[in-house]
Amino acid sequence: MKPFGGNLYCSFITVLICTVLFIALFYTESLSSLSSSSFIRILSCPKRIAASKLRHRTAKLNPSRPEMDERFEFDPEECNTVSSGKWVYNSSIRPLYTDTSCPYLDKQVTCIKNGRPDSGYLQWEWQPDDCFLPKFDPKRLLENLRGKRLMFVGDSIQRGQWRSLVCMVESVIPEDGKSMPKNRSHSIFSAKEYNATIEFYWAPFLVESNSDTYIVPDPTERILKVDSVSTHAPYWQDVDFLVFNSYIWWMDGHYIKSLWGSFANGEDGYEELERTAAYRISLRTWANWLDSSINPNRSRVFFTTISPTHMRSEDWNHIGGIKCYNETKPTKKLKRRMRWGGSNAGYGYRMTDVLSSVVSRMKINVTFINITEMSEYRVDAHTSVYGERSDELLTDEQRADPLQYADCIHWCLPGVPDTWNHILYAYLVGS
Numbered sequence: 001m002k003p004f005g006g007n008l009y010c011s012f013i014t015v016l017i018c019t020v021l022f023i024a025l026f027y028t029e030s031l032s033s034l035s036s037s038s039f040i041r042i043l044s045c046p047k048r049i050a051a052s053k054l055r056h057r058t059a060k061l062n063p064s065r066p067e068m069d070e071r072f073e074f075d076p077e078e079c080n081t082v083s084s085g086k087w088v089y090n091s092s093i094r095p096l097y098t099d100t101s102c103p104y105l106d107k108q109v110t111c112i113k114n115g116r117p118d119s120g121y122l123q124w125e126w127q128p129d130d131c132f133l134p135k136f137d138p139k140r141l142l143e144n145l146r147g148k149r150l151m152f153v154g155d156s157i158q159r160g161q162w163r164s165l166v167c168m169v170e171s172v173i174p175e176d177g178k179s180m181p182k183n184r185s186h187s188i189f190s191a192k193e194y195n196a197t198i199e200f201y202w203a204p205f206l207v208e209s210n211s212d213t214y215i216v217p218d219p220t221e222r223i224l225k226v227d228s229v230s231t232h233a234p235y236w237q238d239v240d241f242l243v244f245n246s247y248i249w250w251m252d253g254h255y256i257k258s259l260w261g262s263f264a265n266g267e268d269g270y271e272e273l274e275r276t277a278a279y280r281i282s283l284r285t286w287a288n289w290l291d292s293s294i295n296p297n298r299s300r301v302f303f304t305t306i307s308p309t310h311m312r313s314e315d316w317n318h319i320g321g322i323k324c325y326n327e328t329k330p331t332k333k334l335k336r337r338m339r340w341g342g343s344n345a346g347y348g349y350r351m352t353d354v355l356s357s358v359v360s361r362m363k364i365n366v367t368f369i370n371i372t373e374m375s376e377y378r379v380d381a382h383t384s385v386y387g388e389r390s391d392e393l394l395t396d397e398q399r400a401d402p403l404q405y406a407d408c409i410h411w412c413l414p415g416v417p418d419t420w421n422h423i424l425y426a427y428l429v430g431s
């Protein structure tokens with residue numbers, strides 16, 4: 001094992017915990033129960049410029065909607081840098097849905113329904129320091145999606161972001177105007193009256209792997225075809241809005257079995273690549289496909305940045321805490337090394353560098369939904385012991401053993417992914 005971050009002991013423990021957790025999490029997790037991940041772009045902008053541009057744009061795009069509150073309008077040109085913001089408690093916040101009102105949630109994320117006793121984690125609102133997000137209006141989003149397809153692509157955290165968005169809009173559509181047939185790897189929510197779809201496509205590494213259809217539980221047995229997206233890409237073709245992510249699955253080991261050429265040529269031909277190297281090659285494969293196949297006049301591409309994990313309570317100075325277990329408030333204090341993806345010992349920083357460098361060389365524009373920093377504060381918002389393991393809710397015995405069973409990767413819904421979608425919304429309605 002290769003030490004990283006200079007602290008072999010911590011690294012070892014982290015890897016051990018992560019490995020155990022991942023094996024457990026993914027061993028029997030069926031594809032249909034995967035939730036999704038995403039990323040944040042924290043928005044900062046001079047209010048006045050944004051407001052004036054906003055007014056302009058609102059007037060142009062929404063002549064029929066004078067009721068829009070211009071003050072809130074977000075300008076992608078002005079608010080595109082990640083900077084500071086804060087979570088503000090507001091007891092009058094009512095999420096757009098609950099885990100009982102929305103029929104499309106997995107039990108993996110329905111924390112309150114599953115018995116989570118506290119609900120204060122639903123009362124926090126993200127406030128960027130310098131600009132405001134527009135009010136989330138489900139009908140306005142659906143209007144923007146009229147005749148279009150929006151597709152989330154990625155892992156279980158991305159699946160959560162997708163379910164969150166579906167739940168944020170579904171209540172304004174009458175029962176007979178929407179549908180969501182079950183499907184393992186490609187799920188489609190349709191809003192019939194709008195001829196719009198909000199879809200999810202499972203591709204945890206973006207490139208092909210032997211965990212695409214059935215998850216290989218042992219991370220060391222996973223093999224990636226780092227030079228190919230050809231089984232996935234046909235599903236991405238001609239989608240109007242693509243929202244990708246890929247991070248957490250790369251964190252399962254230091255080395256990743258990587259193949260070039262045909263899978264059929266035997267799994268013996270793999271090479272073990274250090275994970276950032278495998279990530280770089282794979283992202284380039286993904287980027288090349290987009291550059292050569294996407295019509296930039298038709299499709300818009302987003303990428304959700306790292307969704308942080310909260311495995312080590314000392315990262316937020318909660319001495320004696322057990323991972324994210326029993327946390328009921330966002331933390332204000334983050335240790336530096338926690339930035340960039342939470343408890344992955346600084347790996348997020350290197351992975352983000354790889355992502356940024358690949359994306360910067362692309363011909364088409366990729367917009368980051370930069371969720372990382374804002375989500376790092378939310379130690380209170382994971383499913384913890386109110387999620388599932390092996391497709392079953394945790395038993396009381398398991399709940400009593402949070403060190404082993406608390407899930408500090410996935411997020412409760414409603415919850416933090418709603419805010420990620422609020423940012424996505426700001427880009428979509430502003431474009």
Ligand SMILES: *[C@@H]1O[C@H](CO)[C@@H](O)[C@H](O)[C@H]1NC(C)=O
Nearest residue numbers: 088089090091092093094125
């Ligand atoms: C709290 O939330 C309510 C409902 O969204 C909103 O009307 C109110 O302005 C918020 N209060 C503050 C102080 O932001």
Ligand SMILES: *[C@@H]1O[C@H](CO)[C@@H](O)[C@H](O)[C@H]1NC(C)=O
Nearest residue numbers: 146147148149194195196197
């Ligand atoms: C519905 O949307 C699809 C694209 O998602 C488009 O190809 C089709 O023409 C639309 N149908 C109607 C009736 O507008």
Ligand SMILES: *[C@@H]1O[C@H](CO)[C@@H](O)[C@H](O)[C@H]1NC(C)=O
Nearest residue numbers: 181182183184185186187235
């Ligand atoms: C699931 O989706 C895929 C891709 O769209 C499709 O080929 C397959 O028939 C669907 N399966 C079911 C059971 O609907």
Ligand SMILES: *[C@@H]1O[C@H](CO)[C@@H](O)[C@H](O)[C@H]1NC(C)=O
Nearest residue numbers: 292293294295296297298299
């Ligand atoms: C996109 O639109 C521009 C301007 O209308 C046009 O010049 C260009 O060829 C289009 N690109 C593609 C790939 O269709």
Ligand SMILES: *[C@@H]1O[C@H](CO)[C@@H](O)[C@H](O)[C@H]1NC(C)=O
Nearest residue numbers: 117320321322325326327402
């Ligand atoms: C977790 O919180 C519950 C309820 O507040 C408390 O009874 C329990 O002792 C806490 N457990 C730990 C390990 O802190």
Ligand SMILES: *[C@@H]1O[C@H](CO)[C@@H](O)[C@H](O)[C@H]1NC(C)=O
Nearest residue numbers: 076077296297363364365366
């Ligand atoms: C990419 O974004 C930049 C800045 O927003 C814009 O000037 C440029 O035209 C865009 N390029 C394409 C291909 O859409």
Ligand SMILES: *[C@@H]1O[C@H](CO)[C@@H](O)[C@H](O)[C@H]1NC(C)=O
Nearest residue numbers: 082305352356368370372373
């Ligand atoms: C996301 O935001 C952080 C600051 O919070 C920034 O340093 C990082 O570069 C951003 N990520 C990407 C991929 O742009």
